Amino acid sequence: MAAADLAPPALPAPLAHRLRRALPWVLLVALLGVAQTLLVVLTIDYEAARAQERAEAMAAEAGTEVKREVTGGMQALQTLQWNPPAGGRWAVEAGALLSRRRAMLRVEHRSSTGEVLDAVDSPYRTPLFSLMPRHQMGVESDLACASARRTMTPRFSRSYFVPQPGGLGLEIMDVCIPLSVAGSDSGYLVGTYSLPGLLEEALTPMRAGAYELTFIEGDGTRLARAGLQRGAGVYQSQRAVDLAGTNLTLRADSVEVRPRLIPNLSAALVMGLSAALFAVVVLLWRDVRRRAKAEGALAEALAFRKAMEDSLITGLRARDLDGRITYVNPAFCHMVGFSADELLQANPPPYWPAERVAEYSARQSMRLSALGGGTQSRQGFETVFTRKNGERIQVMIFEAPLVDREGQHTGWMSAVLDMTEQRRVEELSRQQQERLQATARLATVGEMASLLSHELNQPLAAIASYATGSLNLMADADAQTLDMVRGAMLRIAEQAERAGRVIKSVHGFVRRREQAREVLRVDHLIESVLPLVRLQARKSGARIEVEVEQPPARVLCDRTMVEQVLLNLTRNGLQAMEGEALPLERRVLRIEARANGPRWARFTVADAGTGVAPEVAAQLFTPFFTTRNEGMGLGLSLCRTVVEQHGGALDFDNHPDGGASFHFTLPSPPSSTAATSSSSTDLQTSA
């Protein structure tokens, strides 16, 4: 069998961990249990010992008391011998004695032969020998008297039982005192004690409820008892009462029972305390468990937070109210190239460019006071940091107040984004855009140049022919001829001026490069491109129709760029109508401009050409896509870029009866609704 099979099955790790944690608690509870049990047992034992001690003390005290009573009675009896027994005086003294000592029931004067000469009974009860005559009950007292005579000292008889009226009986005991007159035997004095009476004398009323006192015989038989209740037989004590001639055994028996758990005051107290202790232990245990749980959750939350902060690519930075850094995450350290230790508590921070510390400090205090004043903004601000290696980085910072658990404002939390790369890409894209525009412009210019040469050929040819004609006419000039020459010169000037206008328009288009946006009326925009559009339209013999809604809307735009958009769209429209198939009268290019709500103006360039084929439509705005041999495929992509840069949109649709419309929108300045002109006539032109 493999060794691994012999090993006891390992507990699952969480269970083993829980057992390890529970073990001290189990031990603590077990120890507490043992301690509490011991305490209760000891307390009960102590109570029992005390009760036993009290019973012993009671027995001793009662024994002494009985002895005192017996001895006192005997002494009082002895005083009676000085009275002449036969006289009435003796009886009186004896009666007085009996009324003083309740435990003594009868006094007899006997002759030396034992005859009862005189007897007095206790006034408190029926005479002792009313049921049985004395001589039938005299054995014990006779024995005592015989013994007394021998020793010439008082002797006690053994106790004996005397029946009483009503079926009762009484245990009594005699004391016999020998009398002698001038050394000769002159009889006896016999006193009879009631054993219950003796016990009652020993038992004060206060103790009568707590103890039962009994005289018992050697075998435990009760002879007499006193006490309000029977003894419980648990706490008892016996004492021998030694009397001359006999022995009495006195037993004190407490009515107390063995202490039970709950009725016992001390035990109850101890139990209560134990219960409270257990409750405290349970509460403590639950509290510890709750704490352990909370600690676990906290540790988890902390671990989660740390993982989150470490994985973030956003830099996090906390500052106190004085602007000192109190926390940075790894992303922030990585961004600025300083370690957390170099950054913490630093003021001013080492990533501030040295030459701008004063400016940044002023800005920081201004921002913090503005944020503290409740004017928190979700908008971030851009600034420049210096990395440890001296490199400059462009960052975007979002800042918010830090508020602790009591709602106290303790500092500021910032999220920092490194914008350097993004800005670089934006700059690159801007430069590319500019290059693209320049290229497109150059392409347009090239095209324009060929058109220009074509257009200028006509006026120049006209100029040349007018000039040749004028020279011929001037050879043999008369007045009429001079008039004709003047007319020819005027034509020359007109054609030259026209040629100049064409050149100026192209020049203006090519040179206007600034990006500034201005507010322009839509009709002015259209008018500024119209000469060039007309120039192009001649080639295909198309008519140009312009319709501007009155009052003309105004737009906020870059003039040159929008003119280029219009030129590109019109040129595309005109080129679409160039084929042989389209009859001349249908070759119409419409340019429309109208307001599109209060915030936008909408331009439309509609032609009656071939329309945009579906396969072309899919790539229409892709740069360098073209279907024309001489085309560059940049026109529409440039148009869309320009329009979108202005916040507008460019789209198109095909007409059901042929042709396509291109639409684009441009933003209107807020006051454009208050435009000035109120004329509603349409500007209708044809080329």
Ligand code: ADP
């Ligand atoms: P280019 O004019 O240099 O070809 P554009 O980007 O202006 O580049 O146009 C791309 C293509 O879109 C054109 O080659 C043409 O096929 C198509 N197109 C543009 N405008 C129209 C129009 N109004 N009607 C039909 N097709 C058009």
